[in-house]
Amino acid sequence: MATATATHNLPRTLRPEGDWHHAFSYHPMDVEIARAEGVHIYDRDGNRYFDVSGGPMAVNLPHNHPRMKRAIAEQLEHYTYTHPSIADPKRAEFCRLLAEITPADLDHAFLVSGGSEAVETAIKLARQAQMARGNRDKYKIVSHRDAYHGMTLGTLGVSHNPVVQSAFEPMLPKWPHVRQYSDFDRPEGTSREEWGVECAGALEYAIHYAGPKTVAAFLATPHGCGADYACVPPDSYWRAIREICDRYDVLLIADEVVTGFGRTGKWFAMEHFSVDADIMTMAKGISSCYVPFGAVSVSSRINVPFEQGFPFVHGYTFGGHPLGCAAGCELIHVIRDEKLLENCNAQGERVFSYRDELLSHPTVADVRGWGLMMVLELVKDKETMAFFDKSVDAQELFQAMALKHGLAMYSSLYGAARQPAFARGVPIWISPPLSISSEETDEMMLRLLAMLSEWEAAVL
Numbered sequence: 001m002a003t004a005t006a007t008h009n010l011p012r013t014l015r016p017e018g019d020w021h022h023a024f025s026y027h028p029m030d031v032e033i034a035r036a037e038g039v040h041i042y043d044r045d046g047n048r049y050f051d052v053s054g055g056p057m058a059v060n061l062p063h064n065h066p067r068m069k070r071a072i073a074e075q076l077e078h079y080t081y082t083h084p085s086i087a088d089p090k091r092a093e094f095c096r097l098l099a100e101i102t103p104a105d106l107d108h109a110f111l112v113s114g115g116s117e118a119v120e121t122a123i124k125l126a127r128q129a130q131m132a133r134g135n136r137d138k139y140k141i142v143s144h145r146d147a148y149h150g151m152t153l154g155t156l157g158v159s160h161n162p163v164v165q166s167a168f169e170p171m172l173p174k175w176p177h178v179r180q181y182s183d184f185d186r187p188e189g190t191s192r193e194e195w196g197v198e199c200a201g202a203l204e205y206a207i208h209y210a211g212p213k214t215v216a217a218f219l220a221t222p223h224g225c226g227a228d229y230a231c232v233p234p235d236s237y238w239r240a241i242r243e244i245c246d247r248y249d250v251l252l253i254a255d256e257v258v259t260g261f262g263r264t265g266k267w268f269a270m271e272h273f274s275v276d277a278d279i280m281t282m283a284k285g286i287s288s289c290y291v292p293f294g295a296v297s298v299s300s301r302i303n304v305p306f307e308q309g310f311p312f313v314h315g316y317t318f319g320g321h322p323l324g325c326a327a328g329c330e331l332i333h334v335i336r337d338e339k340l341l342e343n344c345n346a347q348g349e350r351v352f353s354y355r356d357e358l359l360s361h362p363t364v365a366d367v368r369g370w371g372l373m374m375v376l377e378l379v380k381d382k383e384t385m386a387f388f389d390k391s392v393d394a395q396e397l398f399q400a401m402a403l404k405h406g407l408a409m410y411s412s413l414y415g416a417a418r419q420p421a422f423a424r425g426v427p428i429w430i431s432p433p434l435s436i437s438s439e440e441t442d443e444m445m446l447r448l449l450a451m452l453s454e455w456e457a458a459v460l
């Protein structure tokens with residue numbers, strides 16, 4: 001039987017024993033899920049945990065929603081898969097409903113089964129759309145430095161995440177990366193709006209030096225990623241980006257894998273800026289993770305050559321699976337019927353009403369975000385932004401203590417491993433299902449405040 005040995009250097013909360021020994025490489029926390037209901041997860045002993053981060057910012061509906069289960073079960077009764085030569089009416093129904101909620105003329109959808117596939121598809125679509133328009137030399141996809149867009153080789157290439165980059169570097173596409181908008185290096189006396197335009201200017205430089213004739217698209221998430229996760233740029237940033245894209249015939253791809261389907265209080269986050277992308281990627285909240293699903297929406301303008309028969313060299317066996325389409329249709333109806341966008345805005349405000357109390361903690365360097373997407377940035381010392389010593393296991397201890405307080409929190413590649421290059425803290429995600437009630441929000445936040453104090457007593 002395998003045990004966690006010092007040679008593997010596994011954090012103490014990991015337990016690769018028994019059946020888990022056969023699960024490749026990735027081992028569970030000490031708590032094992034037995035069931036989930038609403039905004040809660042229950043373990044085998046009946047202990048209850050808030051799904052504080054909504055899985056990886058992905059569970060937008062309540063767990064165990066009867067309507068979602070019924071819609072998927074009904075689809076199971078009819079058919080679960082069809083050969084591509086036979087039309088699947090659920091796919092048409094989902095794409096029609098999706099076109100009702102996507103901004104502007106993003107009216108045509110290519111269906112996939114997850115976020116990485118969606119981004120990979122968007123990259124290939126941008127390339128082929130440029131070819132179809134006679135721009136055969138346009139193939140480079142410019143993206144943000146320190147972002148995250150997925151785990152396939154193509155999406156890792158555009159992610160430019162320093163933690164994973166070094167492992168795969170020679171295999172990844174070498175396309176330009178530009179800085180994100182950040183409030184952390186905004187010069188004194190410069191407004192957010194002015195700084196937004198300055199930061200966007202990095203894209204124009206990148207296009208200029210890469211060669212405008214070679215750049216097919218710019219790909220980015222609406223809010224910041226990596227060290228700047230959930231940093232929301234001013235409108236000026238996205239407006240300037242759109243203008244630069246238009247000036248150089250560069251397509252704009254918005255990666256809404258996390259922000260789509262209500263997470264920020266609107267169906268899609270780019271609506272906040274009134275800026276329309278040419279291509280938009282979606283996954284996670286699209287089915288609230290009831291089944292694997294994802295989509296890429298394409299504007300009518302970009303779709304013209306494909307509609308006229310220009311071949312898109314692409315496709316996945318599981319892309320647009322009927323169970324995904326059934327889940328996606330019902331999810332849109334549930335968000336509308338249960339007014340979850342409205343609830344997201346109300347509960348988002350409630351979560352952010354705890355901002356000052358959170359910031360009064362010695363380790364909370366920043367509190368930021370929008371809708372039901374709050375990020376706390378944790379450091380050892382707010383003045384110097386120094387991080388905890390490795391020996392303290394601050395991040396692992398945080399998760400273990402959160403569980404003790406009935407809070408299941410998402411952990412990611414960001415954080416301790418990034419120091420000292422970034423001199424920034426660990427982002428902690430507060431992004432529960434959009435259905436959370438006022439009472440649940442208060443209980444979750446009070447538990448979080450209590451556990452923060454206990455954690456600080458242990459790590460400071």
Ligand SMILES: Cc1ncc(COP(=O)(O)O)c(C=O)c1O
Nearest residue numbers: 114115116148149150257258283
């Ligand atoms: C912005 C963004 N794009 C793409 C992905 C990849 O999605 P998936 O994990 O479903 O492949 C993620 C995952 O976290 C993401 O945050």
